[in-house]
Amino acid sequence: MMDLQAIRREFPTLEKVVWLACAGVGPLTCRALAAWEKAQRSLYQEFDPEAWREVGRIQDRVRGLGATLLGVDPEEVALIRSTTEGLNAVATAIPWRRGDNVVITDQEYPANAIPWYHQARLHGLQVRVVRSRDGRLPVEAFAAAVDGRTRVVAISHVQFGSGFRADLAGLAELAHAHGALLVVDAIQSVGAVRVLPRELGVDALACGGYKWLCGPEGTGLLYVRRKLAEGLHPRAVGFPNISQTEQEDLWEALCGGRGWVRDFAGYAQGAIRFEGVGLNPALLSAFAAGLEYFLELGLGWIEERVLELSGQLITELTRLGLEVVTPGDPRERAGIVLVRGPWDLRDPSTHKSVEAHFLSRGIRIHVRAGGIRISTHFFNSEDDLDLFVEALAEWQKGKGP
Ligand SMILES: Cc1ncc(COP(=O)(O)O)c(C=O)c1O
Known part of the structure; x- marks a missing residue:
C-alpha cells in the first residue's frame, strides 16, 4: 500500500491546489526542482569542473531511464525538447514519394497533424483523416483509409480531448500489413x-516530459525502432548527433588546433541521430530525478491508481446524468476524463469563466474539445474528485462567478 500523504509531500503545490490538470501541465516534484537548482548553480554559477564532467553522463542517464520506462534499448531513445519536435524529426526524415498518403484522425492535437500537412505540402502527399465514432477510434475505422500508398499511420495514444486510448497493437498490425509505419504521439499516455x-x-x-511525467518543459523522449532509425537521414545534423567516436576525435582536434573543419562520416547510433540540439543539462537533471521517482513508485502501481481514479470519476459523472465522452472500459482510457453537459463552451469567454470558477475554488481543470477535461494522476485523492464534483454542481446551479 503506497503512502499517499508521502507522495503528496513531493508536490507542495497540492497543499493549495486540487491539481486535476496533468493533461495540460504536471507539477514538478521537490526532488526534480532540487536537482535542477543544484545543476544550474554548479554548472553556470560556480562553473564546477566535476559538474561539467557529468554533462555527457546526464544524457546517457536520461536515455537509460527513458529506455527503462518504455521497455526499449537506450540507443532507441533520443532526447528531445517537445513532442512536436520529435514528430517533426520523424516526419522530415522519411523519404517520401509524391502520391504517398498519411493517415491521421479527426481527434489529433495539432502537434500530430500540422507536421504531416507540412510534409504533404512539400512532397505532394495526401493526408487522410479518419473520423471518430462517438469519440472512439476503433481499428476498423482505419480500414478504408489505409492502402498500399500509405507510408504512415499517425495517432495519439491517448487523445487530448476525449481521453480515448487507441489500440496500438491492432493499428500496428494494420499499418504493417500495408507496408506503413505506425507513429505515435504519446504525451497523454506515458x-x-x-x-x-x-x-x-x-x-x-x-x-x-512536462505533462504526465511531471518533468520540466523543454524535455522529452523520442523512441525510434533501431532498424528504422538506422535507415533514416535526420533533417538536422550537428555536433550532438554525429557518431560518438567522431565527436570525441573532433573535439580533441578542435581543442588541440588540428584541422577541425571537416566533413563527418556517420550519424550517432540508432535514435540518437535525431538529437539535433544539445539539451540544457540542468533541465535533464530535473527530468532524470522525476523519471527515477516514477520508476521507484512503479509504473504498474501508477497505472492502476490512474485508472482507478478516472473510473471512479466516470461512474460519478454518469450517475449525475452528464455526458461522459471518455470510454468506461479501462483499456480505452488513461487519466483524462472529458465531460459534456447541456452547456455551450464554444465561446472563449465561457470557457475562461468555467476555468476561473474552478480555480476560485482551488481546482485546476481545463476546458477542451467542448467539454470539461479532468486529469487524474497517481497523487490525486478521492477528496480531490469530490471537490471537483461539488464545484461542478455549484457551477451548474449558476452559483459560480
Ligand atoms: C496529444 C498532444 N500532443 C502534443 C501536445 C503538445 O506537445 P509538445 O508541447 O510537447 O509539443 C499536446 C499538448 O497539449 C497534446 O495534448
Missing part, C-alpha cells in the same frame, strides 16, 4: 499508463 512501444509494434513514438 507517465499515466504503461507504454511499451516495442511490444505494441510501434515504429516511432514521441512524448514531452
Whole structure:
C-alpha cells in the first residue's frame, strides 16, 4: 500500500491546489526542482569542473531511464525538447514519394497533424483523416483509409480531448500489413499508463516530459525502432548527433588546433541521430530525478491508481446524468476524463469563466474539445474528485462567478 500523504509531500503545490490538470501541465516534484537548482548553480554559477564532467553522463542517464520506462534499448531513445519536435524529426526524415498518403484522425492535437500537412505540402502527399465514432477510434475505422500508398499511420495514444486510448497493437498490425509505419504521439499516455512501444509494434513514438511525467518543459523522449532509425537521414545534423567516436576525435582536434573543419562520416547510433540540439543539462537533471521517482513508485502501481481514479470519476459523472465522452472500459482510457453537459463552451469567454470558477475554488481543470477535461494522476485523492464534483454542481446551479 503506497503512502499517499508521502507522495503528496513531493508536490507542495497540492497543499493549495486540487491539481486535476496533468493533461495540460504536471507539477514538478521537490526532488526534480532540487536537482535542477543544484545543476544550474554548479554548472553556470560556480562553473564546477566535476559538474561539467557529468554533462555527457546526464544524457546517457536520461536515455537509460527513458529506455527503462518504455521497455526499449537506450540507443532507441533520443532526447528531445517537445513532442512536436520529435514528430517533426520523424516526419522530415522519411523519404517520401509524391502520391504517398498519411493517415491521421479527426481527434489529433495539432502537434500530430500540422507536421504531416507540412510534409504533404512539400512532397505532394495526401493526408487522410479518419473520423471518430462517438469519440472512439476503433481499428476498423482505419480500414478504408489505409492502402498500399500509405507510408504512415499517425495517432495519439491517448487523445487530448476525449481521453480515448487507441489500440496500438491492432493499428500496428494494420499499418504493417500495408507496408506503413505506425507513429505515435504519446504525451497523454506515458507517465499515466504503461507504454511499451516495442511490444505494441510501434515504429516511432514521441512524448514531452512536462505533462504526465511531471518533468520540466523543454524535455522529452523520442523512441525510434533501431532498424528504422538506422535507415533514416535526420533533417538536422550537428555536433550532438554525429557518431560518438567522431565527436570525441573532433573535439580533441578542435581543442588541440588540428584541422577541425571537416566533413563527418556517420550519424550517432540508432535514435540518437535525431538529437539535433544539445539539451540544457540542468533541465535533464530535473527530468532524470522525476523519471527515477516514477520508476521507484512503479509504473504498474501508477497505472492502476490512474485508472482507478478516472473510473471512479466516470461512474460519478454518469450517475449525475452528464455526458461522459471518455470510454468506461479501462483499456480505452488513461487519466483524462472529458465531460459534456447541456452547456455551450464554444465561446472563449465561457470557457475562461468555467476555468476561473474552478480555480476560485482551488481546482485546476481545463476546458477542451467542448467539454470539461479532468486529469487524474497517481497523487490525486478521492477528496480531490469530490471537490471537483461539488464545484461542478455549484457551477451548474449558476452559483459560480
Ligand atoms: C496529444 C498532444 N500532443 C502534443 C501536445 C503538445 O506537445 P509538445 O508541447 O510537447 O509539443 C499536446 C499538448 O497539449 C497534446 O495534448
